[in-house]
Amino acid sequence: MKPRIKICCIASIEEAKMAIGFGADAVGLVGRMPSGPGPIEDELIAKIARAVPPPVATFLLTSETAASEIALHHHRVQTNTIQIVDALAEGTYHDLRRLLPNVKIVQVIHVINEKSVDEAVQISEHVDALLLDSGNPNLKVKELGGTGRTHDWRFSKKIVEQSKAPVFLAGGLNASNVREAIEAVQPYGIDLCSGVRTNGDLDERKLEAFFRAAWG
DSSP, X not given: OOOEEEEOOOOSHHHHHHHHHHTOSEEEEEOOOSSSSOBOOHHHHHHHHHHSOTTSEEEEEEOOOBHHHHHHHHHHHOOSEEEEOSOOOBSOHHHHHHHSTTSEEEEEEEOOSHHHHHXXXXXXXXXXXXXXXXXXXXXXXXXXXXXXXXXXXXXXXXXXXXXXXXXXXXXXXXXXXXXXXXXXXXXXXXXXXXXXXXXXXXXXXXXXHHHHHHHO
């Protein structure tokens, strides 16, 4: 089965159309972050989300960590999916379901070691999907994605094997390594930002090469 592909750090309606034109199943729209590429204003996120046709998924990347604040962030932008890039610190996934009954919830797991596997498997029972990335939320300035680095895919493979929810793989993917990543991890979907950009802009040639490599 072909993995779903999510193109992240979308910065305009034109970029969204370009990604979708090549076959993207989802686009990622980055809200305010402590670090990393691609954050845009909530007003622009809402505008892009309205312009994306179904069935393409629109992911809001939020760094909010309280269920109530995540819900407020969503109300400002109205995407159909929330991607929580940090650990949920206040409230529960059940609270989020109650506050956002028709919105899909995707939790990012920053894959660092064996503990990440346990964390992912536990959380997978409460969310619609997991997204495995290569950030480090333990640093003084948190890295919550968009690092352009790969992580140890052996941990990701374990998560895929044990997760109760579909798993997206992110972190340093590009046309030259995506086939290897798919074969090693067998994810439901793959997600990337910097691997299809040149000087910060979405690059048509890199997109084409990536989709060709990903879909074999």
